[in-house]
Amino acid sequence: MSAAERILSRAVNEITSGSIVNLGIGLPTQVIHYLPDDFDVQIHSENGILGAWKQSAPEAMDPFLIDAAGAYVSLREGASLFDSAVSFAIIRRARLDLTMIGAFEVDAHGNLANWKIPGKFSPGIGGAMELAQKTKRIVVLTTHTDKQGRPKILKNCRLPLTAQTCVNRIISDLAVMDVTAQGLVVREKLVQISDADLQAQTEAELTFATREAES
Amino acid sequence: MKKNQTLEKAIAAIPSGAVVMVGGFGNPGTPFSLINELVRQGQTDLTLIKNDANESGHGVSRLIENGQVRKLITTHIGLNKRVIDLMNQGVIEIQFHPQGMLAEKIRTAGAGSFGFLTDIGIDSEITRPEDLLDWQGQTYKVEMALSADYALIHAAQADWLGNLLYRGSAINFSPLMAMAANHVIVETPDLGAPGRFKPEQVHTPGAFIDSVVPLESLTSDYGILEHHVRR
Numbered sequence: 001m002s003a004a005e006r007i008l009s010r011a012v013n014e015i016t017s018g019s020i021v022n023l024g025i026g027l028p029t030q031v032i033h034y035l036p037d038d039f040d041v042q043i044h045s046e047n048g049i050l051g052a053w054k055q056s057a058p059e060a061m062d063p064f065l066i067d068a069a070g071a072y073v074s075l076r077e078g079a080s081l082f083d084s085a086v087s088f089a090i091i092r093r094a095r096l097d098l099t100m101i102g103a104f105e106v107d108a109h110g111n112l113a114n115w116k117i118p119g120k121f122s123p124g125i126g127g128a129m130e131l132a133q134k135t136k137r138i139v140v141l142t143t144h145t146d147k148q149g150r151p152k153i154l155k156n157c158r159l160p161l162t163a164q165t166c167v168n169r170i171i172s173d174l175a176v177m178d179v180t181a182q183g184l185v186v187r188e189k190l191v192q193i194s195d196a197d198l199q200a201q202t203e204a205e206l207t208f209a210t211r212e213a214e215s
Numbered sequence: 216m217k218k219n220q221t222l223e224k225a226i227a228a229i230p231s232g233a234v235v236m237v238g239g240f241g242n243p244g245t246p247f248s249l250i251n252e253l254v255r256q257g258q259t260d261l262t263l264i265k266n267d268a269n270e271s272g273h274g275v276s277r278l279i280e281n282g283q284v285r286k287l288i289t290t291h292i293g294l295n296k297r298v299i300d301l302m303n304q305g306v307i308e309i310q311f312h313p314q315g316m317l318a319e320k321i322r323t324a325g326a327g328s329f330g331f332l333t334d335i336g337i338d339s340e341i342t343r344p345e346d347l348l349d350w351q352g353q354t355y356k357v358e359m360a361l362s363a364d365y366a367l368i369h370a371a372q373a374d375w376l377g378n379l380l381y382r383g384s385a386i387n388f389s390p391l392m393a394m395a396a397n398h399v400i401v402e403t404p405d406l407g408a409p410g411r412f413k414p415e416q417v418h419t420p421g422a423f424i425d426s427v428v429p430l431e432s433l434t435s436d437y438g439i440l441e442h443h444v445r446r
Contacts, residue, residue, distance in 0.1 A: 063438050064244075064371075065243065068240075072444065123299070
């Protein structure tokens with residue numbers, strides 16, 4: 001399995017039956033393809049969809065129906081479509097049970113930075129501030145380190161924050177970590193790795209309460 | 216009153232220096248034909264208000280790449296590396312808002328109000344001290360309404376009174392912008408006589424609309440973008 005596949009196949013287990021879930025741009029939008037076809041969930045897409053579903057075959061694809069990342073989607077039975085003000089009213093009124101979101105940096109306090117790398121790559125805020133600030137549960141999906149191998153899971157974020165103390169759980173390609181009052185607690189490892197090696201790739205201090213990866 | 220207008224005349228109403236709202240989130244809802252005519256006519260020094268910058272070579276990105284845009288008020292340009300580069304080079308000014316705040320600022324202007332109070336982004340660098348208001352023991356951020364001189368809107372269907380229907384995820388900012396701009400120009404591939412819609416199904420009532428441009432067909436701009444098809 002690739003790093004992305006490890007993250008996605010673990011992330012799908014975060015979605016509980018009967019919930020309303022937003023999937024952010026990047027890895028999170030791909031989680032939809034890991035859901036069983038009959039799974040009871042409503043996927044919210046901030047461009048105005050409640051009940052988005054997996055992409056149709058090319059002949060049935062609708063060019064006027066995309067997710068927030070631009071990928072074509074279909075609609076489930078019972079879906080609804082609405083304008084951006086209504087879409088964000090759903091978010092700000094905390095009607096979402098879970099948002100999975102990407103990160104440039106995330107830290108031991110649950111702070112999240114994912115909108116601005118000054119002078120380099122500033123994609124913008126999009127829906128991230130409102131999702132991060134108002135969703136009941138935030139799970140960050142991220143590679144454990146960046147392309148240069150530097151930790152993305154930090155003691156304190158250095159980039160401009162999207163929202164403070166909003167993250168509940170981090171799923172990386174190496175481990176599942178919860179944000180607690182005592183800092184980051186490793187709940188699961190997704191690869192065979194020693195505690196010391198995992199800590200070496202993480203700037204934030206980790207405590208361990210793990211069951212080993214099933215191999 | 217018949218609001219039918221030709222593409223050329225409808226866009227010729229827009230002067231250089233205008234503030235222009237453009238509907239659409241990514242491709243759906245982007246009024247490509249109105250935008251392409253604005254590229255052809257060449258008005259400059261525009262301020263655009265759009266959720267995103269489309270993708271390089273498409274939609275409002277053409278106006279930006281053509282040097283017609285001074286400032287873009289937006290939420291997310293992550294799918295347009297070209298515009299990110301132009302921002303980093305200082306060629307274009309980009310103002311980012313949280314997406315729901317941009318929508319609500321536009322909705323507020325469209326409702327004839329002047330602002331609202333929120334807590335979104337209140338602890339972040341997008342909030343300046345002068346944006347804060349202490350009121351009855353709570354601290355809020357003041358968000359002002361955002362209006363425009365013109366709005367460019369794509370509707371799936373319209374009648375010549377300007378009653379509009381959108382489809383799919385192409386609704387997004389369009390009904391809000393149609394309310395918030397002083398002069399609203401709509402393009403549609405499906406224009407017909409009044410009476411074609413059930414009154415309770417109309418998304419945007421014609422009172423907000425100034426001109427309706429019929430499109431003979433939808434160009435390839437409106438089609439499937441292959442790189443968004445999952446392999």
